[in-house]
Amino acid sequence: MPLDLPITYLLSAHIPDEKRLQLEDEIPNLTYDITEATLVLGKVATKKRAEFELRSRKLWTEEVKGTEGEEKDLVEDQGGGGRSQEEGPARKKRRTGPSKVPDHVEVIVLDSSTESEAEEDENQKRSTRGRSGSSTRSEDVQSPAQSPRREITSSPPRQKSPHTPRTPTASQERPVFNGNGTIKVVKLSWFEESVAAGHMLPLDGYIVYEGRRVEAPKHRNVMKPPRSPLPGEIIARAQxxxxxxxxxxxxxxxxxxxxxxxxxxxxxxxxxxxxxxxxxxxxxxxxxxxxxxxxxxxxxxxxxxxxxxxxxxxxxxxxxxxxxxxxxxxxxxxxxxxxxxxxxxxxxxxxxxxxxxxxxxxxxxxxxxxxxxxxxxxxxxxxxDNDPEMQTLNLFYEIWGVGPKGARDFYYRRGWRDLDDVVEFGWNNLSRVQQIGVKYYEEFQQKIPRDEVERIGAVILEAANHVAPGCQMTIVGGYRRGKPESGDVDVVVSNPDETVTLYLVQRIVEEIERREWITHTLLLSTANSERNQTPVSWKGDLGHTGGFGVGFDTLDKALVVWQDPAWPTREEDLAADPRAKNPNVHRRVDIIVSPWRTVGCAVAGWTSGTTFQRDLRRYVKAVLGLKFDSSGVRRRDDGAWVDLEGVGGKAKDMLTAEKRVFEGLGLEWREPGERCTR
Structure with a gap:
């Protein structure tokens, strides 16, 4: 049961990014504007540090005298009470209850190791492409200047938390957060131990500072904000x-x-x-x-x-x-x-x-x-809009395979200011995807109308059924949500016969290349086939040792450059010059192949808007204790795969499988056009 907290602000100093993201999901009534907050949580050990953290965010206060916070600070100055920053971060608390999986849903334990959790959004999609190597190529790039399954019977025992929450006595009432204009800075360990206890613990020994809001001094020396803010710290956001x-x-x-x-x-x-x-x-x-x-x-x-x-x-x-x-x-x-x-x-x-x-x-x-x-x-x-720095960063960001991190690297570290700089001074250091992104920059900026998206999809489906009869395909992404134009084309291909989808993506790409629709294959990943299409296993929260993964899901996929091989004067042009240039626009196309058992998750993940997907993962984690991505659903306590789509027998089509995913997660079905969270 969520804690009944007031509006709360989280100080991200001394908190690793992974932990910060987890806390942002867990803290109810979280605000990113400290001026709205009544409660501030953070790894803060002294009153002076707490005052500094508030001032650095343009929140000026005066200490409320005679409070528990003042007494606590005195105790800390004498060397006792509370966790200091030197002790390091508090250990992460784990969910102690079992995952909420419906009784009728089959749960399978997978023994193989897992890949990292995917954050499926456009930024990561760009970054992953930038890091990807190539498997095949139809045309050289030149510079423009030149495991076993078994049923599970019980969840493994959880490790006992090293920090035992205090049990309130009769004299200790639940914390009171009043609205008299004061703001409390409280140790993060109070929140973590309250979560473990299932209710808010008394604040005794946890309050670092309590102050009353006052106006900022009229004359003061204001320090300039640092040029490179710490991750998660946004200075003077409200101003x-x-x-x-x-x-x-x-x-x-x-x-x-x-x-x-x-x-x-x-x-x-x-x-x-x-x-x-x-x-x-x-x-x-x-x-x-x-x-x-x-x-x-x-x-x-x-x-x-x-x-x-x-x-x-x-x-x-x-x-x-x-x-x-x-x-x-x-x-x-x-x-x-x-x-x-x-x-x-x-x-x-x-x-x-x-x-x-x-x-x-x-x-x-x-x-x-x-x-x-x-x-x-x-x-x-x-x-x-008028800032040249932002204009240039956005220019680089729009290069296929660069992404926001690469754009900042181009601008700040390498000192480039336009595409000519990239070509002249960095061409040989670009990945192949980035080279293609620069070479066809203007063409990739042109949007793809719906009728052209449908023609591309029809070619892919025809090729898929040519090499493996019985395939089904869904065009996903913005097209399925109803957008009149798309930046690229994303399709999910599958077949009810799961033996067919093994290495199917490779056969589809080879067939389309033979038909001359693909000019470049920038990524050909068969990771799912290489593990025999077994849903990627995962060690669960108890076995998780690394950070959140980057890149997108673990399905087989191909990222290709597409060009219609036909144009009205093709025969005449080639007769006059065998090297005649095709005038049609190059397009970006992603072909994703999913095994039938998880095709509903694939279609749902690749269809929904970015924030819809993010909140779907948050909901599944917080409410059900599960983990969702485009390659399936797993339990967070032991990593077991949860079969939502096989309930009632094999789904007859992709839409049926997708609806079963929503039903299995306890969500009302939303048409693709109702998932446009921007």
Whole structure:
């Protein structure tokens, strides 16, 4: 049962990224704006450090005297009580109850080792392609300048936590978080031990500092924020959504003393939500919030492709893109959550107060809407659009195979400023995928209309049935969600006969290459076939020793460059010049092959919007104690595979299998067009 916490802010200092992401999922009422918080959790041992953490986030306070926090700090100064930073992070608490798997669902234990957890979104998709090698190629790239299964009967015993939570006595009441303007900085171990105990423990010995909010001093020396913020730490977020100018660690090539040009960071104060006297005299009646919008999981609500608030949402999407480019993971998650809530709201927003009633929407989002409503634009977005640094980062980000990390490397470390720099000074150091991305940059920027997507899909299905009769295919991605145009084409291919899908992707690619539709094969992965199509096993949380994996799922797949081999004057052109150039546009195509037993997970994972997928994984983890990705569902306690799609016999088609996944996870079925979380 979740703890009934007030609005809570998490200090990410001294917390590893993996642990921070886990805590962000577990903490209820989490905010990314510290000015909203009543409770602050972190690995903080002293009052001075707590005050510094608040000040560094532009939150000024004065200590509340005579509180438990003051007494606690005195005890710590004398060397007792609480965990110090030197002791290292508190051990991660594990779920003690069994995973919630329906009785009718078969559970299989897999003995082989697992690959890392996949985060299936566009950013990782780009990065994975950038790291991937090539298996086959139809055309050279030149520079433009030139295991056994067994049924499980019980879960393995869990290790006992080394930190035994305190049991409250009759005199110890549950913590009280009042609304008198004070803010408590509390040790993170209090939250972890409360989770283990199943209820909130008393705060005795855990409060580091308690202060009352005050106005910032009028005259003070303000330290500049660091050029490279610590992961997860976003300085002065509430005061600016403009990109911070920063200097690369290495100068540009032309002059060893010259730094890349970038305008000074423009800091715009947060707009206040304007209210008039008449609004207080006759407050507008707010539209009712639908029941499905009272959940924080976007996978539990319908989100259409087009909404009444799209003009405002588009501005937020552009701000989120700047967060992606500047490695602001917290900002990306926060804006993604807000965007998904706004996209699911069925009414036109008329007041800032409406936004504050939506899950994941803070006062910051309300203030941005107020500015948009008053002026028709948002100053922070204009700053982003006019910043040369952001423009160049986005240029590099759009190169196939580069991704946000690669874009920052190109700009800051290598000092490149345009595609010519990439070709002239770094061509030989690019991966093959990146070389293709540069060579066909302008063509890959052209969107693919729906009718062309369908023609590409038809060619793939015909080739699949030519080499293996009985194949089925679903075009996934933005096309299936109803987008009029797509950036690439993603298809999932399978066959009810699971012996057929073994190494099927390789045979499909070879057949399409023979028909001259594929010009380059950039990745041909048969990892799933190499383990005999057994759903990837996993050691579970108890055996997890590494960080979250990168890259996408473990299904067989091919990433190819596609070009229609036919054009009206083909015969005449080739007769005149056997090396005549094909004028058709090159396209990016992903062919994914899934075994039939998990094809529903594959289709669901590759169809849904990024935030829908993220929240689906969060929901499955928090509510069911399971792990979901496009290659199947597994239990988190022991890593056993959970068969959701075989209930009632083999599914007749991919849609039936996908619906069984939703049903098995306890979710209401959502049509692909209702999963458009942006």
């Amino acid at each position: 600016s959504d403009s990109p911070h100018a920063s200097s690369p660690p290495f100068p540009r090539r032309f002059n060893p003393l010259q730094s890349p040009s970038s305008p000074a960071s423009v800091t715009r104060p947060t707009a206040l939500i304007r209210q008039t006297t008449s609004e207080h005299d006759n407050p507008p009646e707010l539209p009712p919030i639908p029941d499905y919008l009272k959940t924080s999981y976007s996978c539990q609500r319908p989100t259409p492709l087009y909404t009444l608030n799209d003009p405002f949402i588009e501005f937020l999407v552009r701000i989120r893109q700047s967060r992606i480019l500047t490695n602001d993971e917290v900002g990306v998650r926060a804006y993604s959550t807000s965007i998904a809530s706004l996209a699911a709201y069925p009414h036109t927003i008329s007041t800032a107060e409406e936004i504050l009633h939506l899950p994941g929407c803070s006062e910051r989002i309300a203030a941005l809407w107020q500015e948009f409503n008053d002026t028709g634009h948002i100053g922070a977005v204009e700053d982003i």
